[in-house]
Amino acid sequence: MAAKPDIVTLDQLDAFDARIDARSPAEFAEDHVPGAINCPVLDNDERRIVGTLYKQRGPFEARRLGGVWVARNIARHVETLWQGQPAHWRPLVYCWRGGQRSGAFVLWLRQIGWAAAQLQGGYKAYRRWVVEQLDALPPRLGWRVLAGPTGSGKTRLLHALAAAGAQVLDLEGLARHRGSILGAWPDGQPQPSQKAFDTALVDALRRLDPAQPVWVEAESRKIGQVQLPAVLTLALQQAPRVQLEVPFAARLALVLQDYAWLGRDPQALARRLMALRGLQANDTLARWQDWALAGNLTDLFAELMTHHYDPLYRRAQARAAAPWRVLPLEGLDPAGLGRAAAELLDDAGMSGCVR
Known part of the structure; x- marks a missing residue:
């Protein structure tokens, strides 16, 4: 009827x-x-x-x-x-x-x-x-995944790719979270509900052209409090992957820039670090909290990267397939990222990537 x-x-x-x-x-x-x-x-x-x-x-x-x-x-x-x-x-x-x-x-x-x-x-x-769309749409798209340890500039390179005309999906932007223990958005901006995230994700996926590659950051299944659909997670795990290699000093400089806002409330930062209890030795955690309270973000983030984030990334890499290509980046300035985006888009090997 x-x-x-x-x-x-x-x-x-x-x-x-x-x-x-x-x-x-x-x-x-x-x-x-x-x-x-x-x-x-x-x-x-x-x-x-x-x-x-x-x-x-x-x-x-x-x-x-x-x-x-x-x-x-x-x-x-x-x-x-x-x-x-x-x-x-x-x-x-x-x-x-x-x-x-x-x-x-x-x-x-x-x-x-x-x-x-x-x-x-x-x-x-x-x-x-x-x-239904969360199951149906991801397998139809040709994914290209940017991978690299914390501070490698994945998000900034993703934005440079978008500025160069590439299709991108900014999952952290949709989730309003960077995906780490300190990844909450500045100034108390809340994450969307799971349903609202799903809706925004479907709305973004529907706008993508299946005939063109879609660039995305490597993400775990969970970004803050919201979860990626299992079908999308599997599609990203199987997609061609670009491994970013960036000097530690450049990575640390970017992290200090992106997370500088945390230094405005040292007490809150020290409380956030309590999420690592049981994952780090008590004396290490106490030292990090002392640095947070003293506003010593340089030493704090340097050790967070070497003792927490980088080991997590290495373990994840051990389970991943070999990257499609390795992309060395000496720095993460806008001009350099623009050149890297152009290099990726001009790479003749991209046409040979299999979905």
């Missing part, structure tokens, strides 16, 4: 002028369709109260109260956000499973005269589709 004209499926997602998420702010914050604007028909407290009323006194009492709030909230959204839209404006509205919340919103909008539509199955259907 065909869907009603005001109920559409996921394959029509891009055919609308706006995407309206009618769920509560808490639901929206966890994850949402890319580009959606949150216009809750019930806020967090209202949704909780209506849900409790439904369980304790039945659907009629819940709807009698909830209906007033829904009407009031929809009216406010139309007045403050959508009043200036032309008659031909086409919004798509969704809620949790394509039920009463988005249905009520669509009814109001269509009564005004806009060709509003409701997403069939709501966010729940969208989430199922995202999970």
Whole structure:
């Protein structure tokens, strides 16, 4: 049976002028369709109260109260956000499973005269589709992996490749984390939820051209608190790999630059180092915490690299296949990285790489 004209499926997602998420702010914050604007028909407290009323006194009492709030909230959204839209404006509205919340919103909008539509199955259907895409998309792409120990400039080379016109996937940018114990984003920027990371990843993967290589950094399965899909992890493990070789002094200089913000709060840095308890000797950990408190980041990061990060990387390398090529880099200045990116893109051997 065909869907009603005001109920559409996921394959029509891009055919609308706006995407309206009618769920509560808490639901929206966890994850949402890319580009959606949150216009809750019930806020967090209202949704909780209506849900409790439904369980304790039945659907009629819940709807009698909830209906007033829904009407009031929809009216406010139309007045403050959508009043200036032309008659031909086409919004798509969704809620949790394509039920009463988005249905009520669509009814109001269509009564005004806009060709509003409701997403069939709501966010729940969208989430199922995202999970399916996480399995389907990675094997279709030709991956090229940048590998190297901490401070090798993988992220900066990835950005240089993007500036040179290459396709890249910045997994750490999507995860808002560098993937190490000190890898949190500056100034307390939180990581996305796992669902929000999955959504952003699918959105990025869909934009990539399977006919062109995609450059990415080597990552472990987990980046901070979010995990890569198993299919993507396997694809990256099997992809051609460029091994970056950078002098230790240049690596340390880059790490000190990237992590300088940690020195603004020595107490917090010392607490972060406690994550290494059990992995490092107690006297080593105490020395590192003393350096953190004293603001001695040079000695601290030099030993972190030699005693923690580099041994971890060597163990990972022992399990990895031989690199497709080794790329020595004397420095990590923008000009040098630009030349390295051009060299990789111009390398005649790339065309012979097998996916």
